[in-house]
Amino acid sequence: MTELTHFDAQGRATMVDVSAKAETERAAVARGRVVMAPATLERIQAGTTAKGDVLGVARLAGIMAAKRTSDLIPLCHPLMLSKVTIDLTAAPPDAVEIEALVKLTGRTGVEMEALTAVTVAALTIYDMCKAIDRGMRIEAVRLVHKSGGKSGTYEAE
Amino acid sequence: MTELTHFDAQGRATMVDVSAKAETERAAVARGRVVMAPATLERIQAGTTAKGDVLGVARLAGIMAAKRTSDLIPLCHPLMLSKVTIDLTAAPPDAVEIEALVKLTGRTGVEMEALTAVTVAALTIYDMCKAIDRGMRIEAVRLVHKSGGKSGTYEAE
Amino acid sequence: MTELTHFDAQGRATMVDVSAKAETERAAVARGRVVMAPATLERIQAGTTAKGDVLGVARLAGIMAAKRTSDLIPLCHPLMLSKVTIDLTAAPPDAVEIEALVKLTGRTGVEMEALTAVTVAALTIYDMCKAIDRGMRIEAVRLVHKSGGKSGTYEAE
Amino acid sequence: MTELTHFDAQGRATMVDVSAKAETERAAVARGRVVMAPATLERIQAGTTAKGDVLGVARLAGIMAAKRTSDLIPLCHPLMLSKVTIDLTAAPPDAVEIEALVKLTGRTGVEMEALTAVTVAALTIYDMCKAIDRGMRIEAVRLVHKSGGKSGTYEAE
Amino acid sequence: MTELTHFDAQGRATMVDVSAKAETERAAVARGRVVMAPATLERIQAGTTAKGDVLGVARLAGIMAAKRTSDLIPLCHPLMLSKVTIDLTAAPPDAVEIEALVKLTGRTGVEMEALTAVTVAALTIYDMCKAIDRGMRIEAVRLVHKSGGKSGTYEAE
Amino acid sequence: MTELTHFDAQGRATMVDVSAKAETERAAVARGRVVMAPATLERIQAGTTAKGDVLGVARLAGIMAAKRTSDLIPLCHPLMLSKVTIDLTAAPPDAVEIEALVKLTGRTGVEMEALTAVTVAALTIYDMCKAIDRGMRIEAVRLVHKSGGKSGTYEAE
Numbered sequence: 026m027t028e029l030t031h032f033d034a035q036g037r038a039t040m041v042d043v044s045a046k047a048e049t050e051r052a053a054v055a056r057g058r059v060v061m062a063p064a065t066l067e068r069i070q071a072g073t074t075a076k077g078d079v080l081g082v083a084r085l086a087g088i089m090a091a092k093r094t095s096d097l098i099p100l101c102h103p104l105m106l107s108k109v110t111i112d113l114t115a116a117p118p119d120a121v122e123i124e125a126l127v128k129l130t131g132r133t134g135v136e137m138e139a140l141t142a143v144t145v146a147a148l149t150i151y152d153m154c155k156a157i158d159r160g161m162r163i164e165a166v167r168l169v170h171k172s173g174g175k176s177g178t179y180e181a182e
Numbered sequence: 183m184t185e186l187t188h189f190d191a192q193g194r195a196t197m198v199d200v201s202a203k204a205e206t207e208r209a210a211v212a213r214g215r216v217v218m219a220p221a222t223l224e225r226i227q228a229g230t231t232a233k234g235d236v237l238g239v240a241r242l243a244g245i246m247a248a249k250r251t252s253d254l255i256p257l258c259h260p261l262m263l264s265k266v267t268i269d270l271t272a273a274p275p276d277a278v279e280i281e282a283l284v285k286l287t288g289r290t291g292v293e294m295e296a297l298t299a300v301t302v303a304a305l306t307i308y309d310m311c312k313a314i315d316r317g318m319r320i321e322a323v324r325l326v327h328k329s330g331g332k333s334g335t336y337e338a339e
Numbered sequence: 340m341t342e343l344t345h346f347d348a349q350g351r352a353t354m355v356d357v358s359a360k361a362e363t364e365r366a367a368v369a370r371g372r373v374v375m376a377p378a379t380l381e382r383i384q385a386g387t388t389a390k391g392d393v394l395g396v397a398r399l400a401g402i403m404a405a406k407r408t409s410d411l412i413p414l415c416h417p418l419m420l421s422k423v424t425i426d427l428t429a430a431p432p433d434a435v436e437i438e439a440l441v442k443l444t445g446r447t448g449v450e451m452e453a454l455t456a457v458t459v460a461a462l463t464i465y466d467m468c469k470a471i472d473r474g475m476r477i478e479a480v481r482l483v484h485k486s487g488g489k490s491g492t493y494e495a496e
Numbered sequence: 497m498t499e500l501t502h503f504d505a506q507g508r509a510t511m512v513d514v515s516a517k518a519e520t521e522r523a524a525v526a527r528g529r530v531v532m533a534p535a536t537l538e539r540i541q542a543g544t545t546a547k548g549d550v551l552g553v554a555r556l557a558g559i560m561a562a563k564r565t566s567d568l569i570p571l572c573h574p575l576m577l578s579k580v581t582i583d584l585t586a587a588p589p590d591a592v593e594i595e596a597l598v599k600l601t602g603r604t605g606v607e608m609e610a611l612t613a614v615t616v617a618a619l620t621i622y623d624m625c626k627a628i629d630r631g632m633r634i635e636a637v638r639l640v641h642k643s644g645g646k647s648g649t650y651e652a653e
Numbered sequence: 654m655t656e657l658t659h660f661d662a663q664g665r666a667t668m669v670d671v672s673a674k675a676e677t678e679r680a681a682v683a684r685g686r687v688v689m690a691p692a693t694l695e696r697i698q699a700g701t702t703a704k705g706d707v708l709g710v711a712r713l714a715g716i717m718a719a720k721r722t723s724d725l726i727p728l729c730h731p732l733m734l735s736k737v738t739i740d741l742t743a744a745p746p747d748a749v750e751i752e753a754l755v756k757l758t759g760r761t762g763v764e765m766e767a768l769t770a771v772t773v774a775a776l777t778i779y780d781m782c783k784a785i786d787r788g789m790r791i792e793a794v795r796l797v798h799k800s801g802g803k804s805g806t807y808e809a810e
Numbered sequence: 811m812t813e814l815t816h817f818d819a820q821g822r823a824t825m826v827d828v829s830a831k832a833e834t835e836r837a838a839v840a841r842g843r844v845v846m847a848p849a850t851l852e853r854i855q856a857g858t859t860a861k862g863d864v865l866g867v868a869r870l871a872g873i874m875a876a877k878r879t880s881d882l883i884p885l886c887h888p889l890m891l892s893k894v895t896i897d898l899t900a901a902p903p904d905a906v907e908i909e910a911l912v913k914l915t916g917r918t919g920v921e922m923e924a925l926t927a928v929t930v931a932a933l934t935i936y937d938m939c940k941a942i943d944r945g946m947r948i949e950a951v952r953l954v955h956k957s958g959g960k961s962g963t964y965e966a967e
Binding site: 033038100103155 | 870873874878888889890892894898915
């Protein structure tokens, strides 16, 4: 059975050794979705023009969270990200789609940074809209693309 | 239309004033799920006994993240949590169910702390198993219970 | 000579004892200004409508920084802020005025939180506009109002 | 009109892509000033010898803050600084002058790190002296030198 | 056998519920020691007067670390400390003695904050002197006093 | 007399310049010990199988703390660690031995990261067992191996 790389032969958690890996350009794209009441989505869409930019706040929160990934995920390596962008798109009638792209030149991949950016952006949408819609749900958070590194390119969609 | 509480009348983001709110006991429960290949779940279940406790690491990561919620979510108030517990349960054939309970005696609710705990626990499962299953997805992250405070009790399930 | 409260009788730095202080409602207002080329201000003003909201990003950065004040200022007490708002106002032809209001119910004042919010908002404006104007300056960062606590109300302007 | 680099064509905030930039040695020097009552400056100058080293505490706070810049400024890249020094000089009768020098070998400049170091050192002086002088002001925080990278050397003074 | 309070009946890590505990004044004192070559201690003692205040830097590092205890120790509650002081005393010929006192009015004790302050102050001494003495050792870090809370007063020395 | 590298010629604290140092592979090993009542050690050993994995929690805390070293130790450089492992071994009748190994490819050594990992793992053991044994002590925290960099290899044991 393939081993989980974050445990050693005795089953002890470890931050794996990447010092022998090459510094290559790496990228990852993750996506997710916040599903909500149609009225909540309308409220968010109104807000982007005049009265409170929910998606703008969520975008910043996601970018900042990507930089904190190694603080949050116990066995992630600290990384010097070279690019983070987040797209938040209204998907009427009842969802916001989130996509995060993260790049770095380094020894380990940035999948976790992209996934962390998506989830924190989603949590921020929840926070800003929870007074009008407690039933929102975060759905379908997944990796859709990964490139660079020994394991090569991965495309999910 | 109900206003979003995190923006003022001009649509500017703000951390809302809770100083007039009463200090009451508040609790929140959030749930979510990581969906994966059946072989990945088997691997996690084997690990809890002998070779690497994925769920134990995810539980700790979630607890620690709950304490950092106000660092991650831009307009959340800093809070002194009085209790955090996280349950992670294998749901064969292909999922791990996550539930977080957070309590505090204070002036504002702890929904975001519970949701943050669930998502970071889920991200940690992804991180530890990604070498064997890149297709895992985080699904159905939602608030299921909230009590305390002026808005009273909320039950979703 | 009045003693500096952050040093003991031997001149050693200390976090002063506030445990005997009463929990009262406290507030502080700080102000500051970023002075820039007129063209830079025009660019910022254009951005608030259509192409990049510099002031919105700076507002969020200031709010988040207020929450981290005790991490940054060595002898500040950790505090549970109950409100933070930041106003950023274009002051043609060549400045942005920044005002931060911070409130809490607690044992020590929030002057440092208000001043930290102003300076980090100002630094963020610098960061976002530095590609077009390296000569921007942060000026006149000061406390303008303080209320609550034993020392009473202070008004500077 | 020159574009602000921290926004994309649709005006959305983004952490810009530096992966194609060369790793070069980069340096930045920033300066600022805390203006205070003459008696406050005398108190600080007395303290550096025997009863509480305000400038020593401010220096450390500034150095530590330089390392946290990417946590504070939303769109800053995380960087591995290779050198930080801060000079704090009494400027009688009523000011302390602050200068920070930051260096790194990397893909992006360190202006924000130098400016953050200056402002946090200034805020720390305010914190330590506020019990005797609430009217202190932080003035003239600006970049005075920058070298390395594609945009070349900048000298303001 | 007495149970470890940080695990539930199934052995899962948990942040224990303190919401039913009374808010009382609590204090803790911890001590530790850095043992070093006599020449290193002489160098530190010389530095406190003229050429580099090792103990002053270590004191600040310890105070700041006390505030971050709940970020470092996974199951510690976040706390609003009301006082932190650290004494560092040369103990010729070959040691520095460290004592930290922490106070708060709250629902849980501050032993971990005092112990964290001592160890980070000790690590900082190591860092500042390691170029001249790699053989330094941190010894005898322990709790010496605790008061407040249901379990009452504890005195070790 | 050899100079302390973290102070300049005037005795001012500084983060030393490592930009001219070569990027080499560096490693450090640190060790320490938590001494406790024999009954406490028995409780910990029982826990690793069925009722609460004290050593597993301490291992994670130590790994995460290694990544935060530059946040805690004022003059440490931020580093991108490439590997962290921690061994915790019961040493009957009354101690747990801790060993941390840290590696990186970079311009400065990782001694402080290894020592920080050991002490935070030790503090976490204290936290989890303090309800049954307040008299535990952290002892003999020291560097045992260092390699890479200009100063070459150091072996203490």
